[in-house]
Amino acid sequence: xxGLLIKxxxxxxxxxxxxxxxxxxxxxxxxxxxxxxxxxxxITVMCTMFTVSTLSYDEYENGMAYLFTLxxxxxTYVLEKYVFALVNSTATGVTMYAMAYGVVKIRGLxxxxxDMYSGLAGACFVSIIMISYMIPLYIKFGIEKSxxxxxxxxxxxxxxxxxxxxISKERNGAILKIISRAEKLSDGIVILLIFAVSVILxxxxxxxxxxAMKKREF
Numbered sequence: 001x002x003g004l005l006i007k008x009x010x011x012x013x014x015x016x017x018x019x020x021x022x023x024x025x026x027x028x029x030x031x032x033x034x035x036x037x038x039x040x041x042x043i044t045v046m047c048t049m050f051t052v053s054t055l056s057y058d059e060y061e062n063g064m065a066y067l068f069t070l071x072x073x074x075x076t077y078v079l080e081k082y083v084f085a086l087v088n089s090t091a092t093g094v095t096m097y098a099m100a101y102g103v104v105k106i107r108g109l110x111x112x113x114x115d116m117y118s119g120l121a122g123a124c125f126v127s128i129i130m131i132s133y134m135i136p137l138y139i140k141f142g143i144e145k146s147x148x149x150x151x152x153x154x155x156x157x158x159x160x161x162x163x164x165x166x167i168s169k170e171r172n173g174a175i176l177k178i179i180s181r182a183e184k185l186s187d188g189i190v191i192l193l194i195f196a197v198s199v200i201l202x203x204x205x206x207x208x209x210x211x212a213m214k215k216r217e218f
Contacts, residue, residue: 036100037119044123089127132205140212
């Protein structure tokens with residue numbers, strides 16, 4: 001796995017244009033917006049999507065067939081992708097949080113620590129959802145087909161959420177009542193729930209990705 005991680009980090013560091021753009025956008029967002037939590041979430045999710053896209057580099061010019069001539073198993077390859085994506089998303093989120101905290105102090109913005117923690121937790125949770133959704137999709141359908149499926153899937157999710165909220169409003173706001181009750185929970189309980197759901201999502205996604213990889217032919 002160590003060799004695969006080195007390969008992916010070298011691939012990522014080779015994309016200087018993307019890294020430069022991400023750094024520039026993070027600085028601009030933190031300098032312009034009064035609420036830096038948006039920058040924390042946006043940059044973290046954007047970098048997570050980029051790390052997942054290393055799968056496309058592996059498939060370029062039949063690269064997968066070459067990779068599996070090396071002494072690595074398919075399960076190891078899949079597991080490495082999750083480790084790589086999770087480490088990068090966490091590192092990006094923590095880095096952006098530290099930068100946002102510094103900006104809050106320097107600019108004297110009135111933002112509570114609770115809101116900052118919520119932004120970081122939200123960024124990490126959204127990143128985990130993206131990782132859990134995209135990696136099995138990329139492995140099962142390949143890069144080209146998975147782009148169409150992923151866009152369709154995300155559109156379906158947003159549509160379901162929109163219809164759910166709309167129906168809830170028409171029926172005494174059942175969903176909105178659940179959301180309002182969730183907002184009353186303490187930060188510790190919310191973080192614990194997010195962690196538990198994240199672990200479940202990653203475990204389910206990992207199993208699905210490993211099964212999909214076993215069926216792939218290169």
